[in-house]
Amino acid sequence: MLQKVFYVFVKTGVLFLLGLNVRRKELLPAKGPAIIVANHNSHLDTMVLMALMPLSKLKDIKPVAAADYFFSSPLKAWISEHVLGIIPVERQRKDKTADPLEGCYDALGEGKVLILFPEGSRGQPEEMTDLKKGVSFLAERFPEAPVVPVFTHGLGKALPKGSFLLVPFFCDIFVGEPVTWEGDRTQFMSRLKDSFNTLSTEKIFAPWE
Amino acid sequence: MTMTTFHWTIAGIWGVLAVASAIVYWISRRSDKDMSELVQRTQSWWVMVAIFTAAFLVSNTISIIVFAIISFLALKEYFSMIPTRRTDRRVLFWAYLAIPVQYFWVYDSYYGMFAVFIPVYMFLFLPFASLLSQQTDGFLRAVGTLNWGLMLCVFSISHAAFLLILPATSGNASGGAGLLLFLIFLTQFNDVAQYTWGKLFGKRKIIPGVSPNKTWEGFLGGVVTTFILALITAPLVTPFGLVHAAAAGVLIPVAGFIGDVTVSALKRDLGVKDTGSLIPGHGGILDRIDSLTFTAPLFFHFTRYFYY
Numbered sequence: 001m002l003q004k005v006f007y008v009f010v011k012t013g014v015l016f017l018l019g020l021n022v023r024r025k026e027l028l029p030a031k032g033p034a035i036i037v038a039n040h041n042s043h044l045d046t047m048v049l050m051a052l053m054p055l056s057k058l059k060d061i062k063p064v065a066a067a068d069y070f071f072s073s074p075l076k077a078w079i080s081e082h083v084l085g086i087i088p089v090e091r092q093r094k095d096k097t098a099d100p101l102e103g104c105y106d107a108l109g110e111g112k113v114l115i116l117f118p119e120g121s122r123g124q125p126e127e128m129t130d131l132k133k134g135v136s137f138l139a140e141r142f143p144e145a146p147v148v149p150v151f152t153h154g155l156g157k158a159l160p161k162g163s164f165l166l167v168p169f170f171c172d173i174f175v176g177e178p179v180t181w182e183g184d185r186t187q188f189m190s191r192l193k194d195s196f197n198t199l200s201t202e203k204i205f206a207p208w209e
Numbered sequence: 210m211t212m213t214t215f216h217w218t219i220a221g222i223w224g225v226l227a228v229a230s231a232i233v234y235w236i237s238r239r240s241d242k243d244m245s246e247l248v249q250r251t252q253s254w255w256v257m258v259a260i261f262t263a264a265f266l267v268s269n270t271i272s273i274i275v276f277a278i279i280s281f282l283a284l285k286e287y288f289s290m291i292p293t294r295r296t297d298r299r300v301l302f303w304a305y306l307a308i309p310v311q312y313f314w315v316y317d318s319y320y321g322m323f324a325v326f327i328p329v330y331m332f333l334f335l336p337f338a339s340l341l342s343q344q345t346d347g348f349l350r351a352v353g354t355l356n357w358g359l360m361l362c363v364f365s366i367s368h369a370a371f372l373l374i375l376p377a378t379s380g381n382a383s384g385g386a387g388l389l390l391f392l393i394f395l396t397q398f399n400d401v402a403q404y405t406w407g408k409l410f411g412k413r414k415i416i417p418g419v420s421p422n423k424t425w426e427g428f429l430g431g432v433v434t435t436f437i438l439a440l441i442t443a444p445l446v447t448p449f450g451l452v453h454a455a456a457a458g459v460l461i462p463v464a465g466f467i468g469d470v471t472v473s474a475l476k477r478d479l480g481v482k483d484t485g486s487l488i489p490g491h492g493g494i495l496d497r498i499d500s501l502t503f504t505a506p507l508f509f510h511f512t513r514y515f516y517y
Contacts, residue, residue: 019285021486125295154289157298167298168281168305170289170485204480207292209347 004055006083014051018044018158019170023202027175028052032060033108033145037135039196040117041125041156046084048155048171049115062087062107063115089134091120101137108142118192125156126208128200131193136185146178149192151199157208174199214445215383215390219262222394226258229401249490257488257497261393265386269373270316272389276370277312282494283362284308286485291358294351296342303338304359307331311367318374327364332356362495365502368509369393375517380448387446388512392461394442396504399435399462400469406430420473428466435462448516460511461504468503472496 014020029036038045046063053061067088070080080086087103099105104114116138118131139147154171176195181188212220233251237244264272288301307327314323336352369389377384407427415423439458443449449457472495476484485493 019282019485019487157293160295160298163298165299165302167302168285168288170285206290206479208295209292 003058003083003085007051007055007058010047011051014048017166017168018048018154019168020048020052020173021170022052022173022175024175025052027148027177028150029113029146029148029178030057032111032113033142034113035108035135035138035142035145035147036113036115036150037118037147037192038115038150038152039128039200040119040122041152042122042159042161044155044159044166045117045122045152046115048152048173049150052173057113059085060111061085061113061115064089064104064117066091066121068092087114101134104134104138105141108138108145114138122156122161125160126153126205128196131189131196133185133189135192136188139179139181139188140185143181146180147192148178149176149195149199150174151176151196151202153200153203153205172203172205174202213383215387218387218390218394218442218445219265222258223262225398226254230255246490251490253488253490265390269386272373272386273312273316273370276315276366277308279494279498280308280312280363280366281305282487283366283498284358286487286493286495287358287362290479290481290484291354292350293354294344294347296344297339297351297355299342300335300338300351300355304331304335304355307359308363311363312370315367315370315374320371323367323371327359331359335359361502365506366498369501369505372509372512375512378448378516381446383446388508391439391442391447391457392504392508393501395435395439395458395461396465396501398438399431399465400500402434403427403431403462403466403469406434416470419477420470423466423470423473431466432459432462447512453515457508457511460507464503464507465500468500471503472499 036049038049046065050058050061050063063084063086065080065084065086065088067090070084070086071077071088080088087107089103090098090100104116107114116135118133118135119129120132121129123129135147139145151174152171153173154169157167158169158171159166176199179188179192179195230251233244233247237248260275264275284305288304293301311323311326314320314326335355336348339348339352339355369392372389372392373385375385375388381387383390403423404427407422407424407430410426410430411422411424413425414421415425415428436455436458439461440451440454443454443457447454447457472484476482483492484495487494488497491497
């Protein structure tokens with residue numbers, strides 16, 4: 001309920017303040033288990049991807065985010081869990097026996113759609129860094145779950161890391177064909193990387209330096 | 210509610226749109242070519258005419274807000290397609306804030322401030338705000354492009370809204386709303402007329418280096434059509450006599466053409482086809498209001514000089 005109310009506001013804000021140009025929205029997974037992987041530039045990324053989904057589906061969509069950031073205080077933890085529906089992942093593993101992806105496996109097992117940012121951090125706005133290979137473990141465990149790459153541009157301009165001032169820009173979202181599991185993790189990651197390369201060169205973006 | 214000539218004119222515009230839609234439907238049925246863009250474009254016209262009709266009928270304030278939103282969307286489109294500097298994020302934010310302020314002057318009928326706020330105060334303020342970051346690389350390009358965008362998307366367009374504030378006179382019962390209707394209708398109709406004449410009879414290119422699809426036949430056909438339409442509609446919604454109606458009937462299509470090719474030059478420079486994708490079949494909002502950025506201020510001052 002709280003989540004729906006929150007996303008009504010987010011959807012309105014996204015529509016008016018930002019404005020999205022989504023290519024191939026129909027490729028977004030309609031049901032789980034499925035994994036959406038996106039590049040990460042801004043806190044807006046998760047909210048915008050969630051805002052693309054119908055309100056009735058939101059409870060089945062789970063962003064995966066860093067436990068050290070989103071669960072660092074009781075208030076943050078409560079919002080992250082109840083409003084954003086975040087699955088926490090430990091970036092620095094303290095307990096070497098626990099699998100950091102346990103929460104993700106559980107969610108996929110329950111037929112949820114995960115949103116994952118394999119760059120691991122927002123980093124420099126509008127610059128992509130190497131992909132962490134966690135997503136390939138998920139694909140290996142759930143080979144039937146489609147892994148849908150989504151490339152976004154402009155959100156890092158609107159709200160880059162370290163800034164609280166939202167400056168309106170039109171943003172582009174390119175949804176790619178699902179990458180399927182073919183039995184090899186390295187090869188899976190390189191196909192995912194290729195897919196992002198193709199999506200990110202689909203349009204020439206205005207320079208921002 | 211009694212129907213005034215103003216209301217009849219709006220009804221007439223719906224009639225024109227209905228006839229045009231019927232023709233488009235007939236063509237798309239007969240033609241074996243892909244007409245989906247033309248059909249989409251026509252559908253978008255229904256939405257745009259509906260928005261304007263609603264705004265006109267509800268109140269001046271709503272219409273002013275609609276124009277402020279148009280300016281915001283246009284400026285956002287502009288800022289999204291030009292090269293910008295990371296250090297100027299805050300400056301862009303100030304530029305956006307100029308929109309509510311400028312349209313407040315419109316709402317407040319404060320002509321003096323309306324006329325100088327952007328070309329004087331924002332013109333002086335934006336470079337100052339930009340230099341605070343102490344990044345001089347690309348400073349000139351940044352302040353130049355930001356100011357031009359603000360002039361084009363906000364200052365120019367706000368002149369259309371300011372027409373609304375002009376009071377009714379003995380010769381023109383519909384007042385400013387009538388003048389605005391006249392301006393918008395003729396500007397947009399002229400776009401369609403120039404396009405249609407060009408499609409049907411276009412041969413001699415008019416300015417191929419900027420806009421290869423524009424032809425003399427399209428331009429002149431549009432000017433003549435709009436001129437005739439200006440003579441017919443001027444007595445309904447404006448205070449213009451025959452001479453002024455004729456002058457406006459030339460001013461609007463010519464200025465509209467120049468606005469159109471100016472935005473085309475901008476797009477060519479940036480290497481983009483459309484300014485955005487907000488209006489299905491048309492492209493971005495700047496693609497739709499490019500002619501208005503020139504006709505609005507020129508028509509406003511024409512009217513103000515002779516009648517107010």
